[in-house]
Amino acid sequence: MRSAKLLTAAGLLASASLVLAGCSAPAPENVELRMTVWTANEDQLALFDTIADEYIAEHPEVxxxxxxxLPFEDYTTTLTTQIAGGKAPDLAWILENAAPDFVSSGALADIEETLEGTEGYEFDDLNDAATALWVKDDKLIAYPFSTSPFVVFANDDLLAEAGLPSSAEIKASGWDWEAVAEAGATVNAKTGKAGFVIRDFDYTTWDNLASVWMGWGAKPWSEDGATCEFDSTEMADAFEFLHTAAFEQKSMPGPGTTADFFAGEAAFTVTQISRASLLAEGGYTWNLLPLPEGPEGEYSMVGQAGIGVMKQGKNAEVAAQFLAFFSNPENSERLAQWFPPARDSQLNSDTLAAANPVLSAEQIEDVVVPGIATGVTRPSHTDSAEIGQTVRAALDAIWTADADIPAVLADVCTAIDPLLEK
Structure with missing residues (x-):
């Protein structure tokens, strides 16, 4: 059996040999659409079902x-397995790190004509920065349904317990990574709780560390994806900071140690704004701040996902029409409570505050809107699964107390150079 982890763009293209039905095809009947997602959140799924029911009520052919x-950890692997096995969904969420494979492969149907031609869709309202990752040959082939900025949540009660100023006061005196690490070290020493946590990193999901290393001006590879840059001075300095935080300052949980900010176990966490709904679980005073400055100054990062229509799906044309409904202005606004929209007209405090009542208008205006408008996505590359696994394995050596960081990063480049050259 062919492993989905080894699927390349060419493999996806071969799996997606079916094309949209021509105009002469008979009108579909009793259509059953399936869309893969990685959320199991009951409230989110309930909203999806509501939108779907509204569509079905107006389209008796569906x-x-x-x-x-599908489980988030194996989402892309499972999806590509389904495609390779001839069981592709009609629509699918696609992570940004897998976008180059899906966009370049031909596995996705061109949806631009359908979206543009749908009455009331307001296609020109889609933000250029948000759509950039999902364009092929100047045509949109996936809809960026969620553009969620990475932010810092702070637990002010835990800072006070450690005898520290509030997060707002810390920010006012200089909001950079050194300030976060120093405060985190004090929190750990005084309370035994964690200082700062890069959520979902857990010493495995290495590309989440981009939320830190971007502050040093570091990149894993060149803009064209052909040259490894893990061995750059900027990347070494960023990893020196993380290594010191984990092994010397104890401001960041070390390998094998976990801490959940939303359960009150850490002073700061870096995560996406879409996690704000978890704040209700904590019972503490919290604050929202932008990513701290690094040596290169201010920066923003977004996590993004697209919804694509699979060419191999049985009902690609109907699926594209449903996507136009699912992502129209009205439904985009409803979905904004969890999935920040890609529409310029909705990137404002009024829309986002209404959808996110847990956040203040000031927090949205000062942190969320600028983060969406200026943020760049995490690193992505074709053959993302193989490259990701290779980087993860090579980076394991850096998470020991006596690691030779420049040497480990040079080994990362040695390991992935053949993959980048494909």
Whole structure:
């Protein structure tokens, strides 16, 4: 059996040999659509179902629309396995780190004509920066349904317990990574709780560390993806900071140690704004701040996902029409409570505050809107699964107390150079 982890763009293209039905095809009946997602959140799925029911009520040819949650950890692998096995969904969420494979492969149907031609869709309202990752040959082939900035949540009660100023006061005196690390070290020493946590990193999901290393001006590879840059001075300095935080300052949980900010176990966490709904679980005073400055100054990063229509799906044309409904202005505004929209007209405090009542208008205006408008996505590359696994394995050597950081990063480049050259 062919491993989905080794699927390349060419493999996806071969799996997606079917094309949209021509105009002469008979009108579809009793259509059953399936869309893969990685959320199992009951509230989110309930909203999806509501939108689907509204669509079905107006389109009797559609019998059902099913949202199929797949585990996040293996999402792309499972999706590509389904495609390779001839069981592709009609629509699918696609992570930004897998976008180059899906966009370049031909696995996705061109949706631009359908979206543009849908009455009331307001296609020109889609933000250029948000759509950039999902364009092929100047045509949009996936809709950027979620553009969620990475931010810092702070637990002011835990800072006070450690005898520190509030997060707002810390920010006012100089909001950079050194300030976060120093405060985090004090929190750990005084309370035994964690200082700062890069959520979902857990010493495995290395590309989440881009939320830190971007502050040093570091990149994993060149803009064209052909040259490894893990061995740059900027990347070494960023990893020196993280290594010191974990092994010397104890401001960041070390390998094998976990801490959940939303359960009150850490003073700061770096995560996406879409996690704000978890704040209700904490019972503490919290604050929202932008990413701290690094040596290169201010920066923003977004996590993004697109919704694509699979050419190999049985009902690609109907699926594209449903996507136009799912992502129209009205539904985009409803979805904004969890998935920040890609529409310029909705990137404002009024829309986002209404959808995110847990956040203040000031927090949205000062942190969320600028983060979406200026943020860049995490690193991505074709053959993302193989490159990701290779980088992760090579980086394991850096997470020991006596690691030779420049040497380890040079080894990362040695390991991935053949993959980048493909």
């Amino acid at each position: 019998k059902s629309i099913t949202f199929d949650p």
